[in-house]
Amino acid sequence: MKKIISENLKTLLYALFIALIIRSVFVQPFYIPSSSMEPNLLVGDRLFVTKYSYGYSRHSFPFSPPLFKNRIFNKLPEKGDVIVFKTPADNRTDYIKRLVGLPGDTIQFIDGLLFINDLEVLKDLKSKKDEIFCGDNLIDVNTFKEKILDKEFITVYGKHYSFQNSEKFIVPEKHYFFLGDNRDCSKDSRFLSSVGYVHENNLVGKAQFIFFSSNSRKGSIFEIWRWHELIRFNRFFKKIT
Secondary structure, three states: OHHHHHHHHHHHHHHHHHHHHHHHHHEEEEEOOOOOOOOOOOOOEEEEEEOOEOEEOHHHOOOOOOOOOOOEOOOOOOOOOEEEEEOOOOOOOEEEEEEEEOOOOEEEEEOOEEEEOOEEOOEEEEEEEEEEEEOOEEEEEEEEEEEEOOEEEEEEEEOOOOOOOOOOEEOOOOEEEEEOOEOOOOOOOOOOOOOOOEEHHHEEEEEEEEEEEEOOOOOOOOOHHHHHHHEOHHHOOEEOO
């Protein structure tokens, strides 16, 4: 009996070790808890993030142990990437946003329009009649297809463009500037006291695809009898762009 228990414990420890290696080095699942990236990422989406996409820092590992000071195997992210990072406010909380500014770039909002390095980011209006969640409330938005470099994605702006104008944000060396796709409902790099510029060491990984999604606003996935209305089957294995 003792031998059986011992073998089972060894198997469990081996499994946990392998899971830890996979989670730290290769991929990690994340859950979307807020509406800041709607309509591209919805509350209740579960997605995989590749840890190797930009190299590794201490934040690549659980509890951010001080294994090394800077990034190793560092690879530069590209504008338009959707990235998970540790917020600079506490170096602990995971945020997911879209990268719009690299070191040395200038970012500015003028009359609700986004400018990168003094060039307006072009966007095509898709709809003036959409509603998007902001927290627990639905807000009226204009929906656009926006393009940064060769990446196209959907963004939404509140009807009244609550973030109208800003000073120029100048991205420091080894830092990045992030925005939420739900532009008027996102705490991101525009808010220097809470998020601001994100150091390269805080990058966790690149969001790749959704593997599961449920409408947590309507109920729990443990309510099996309601799966037909809670689970968003059409979002399974959806690539994140």
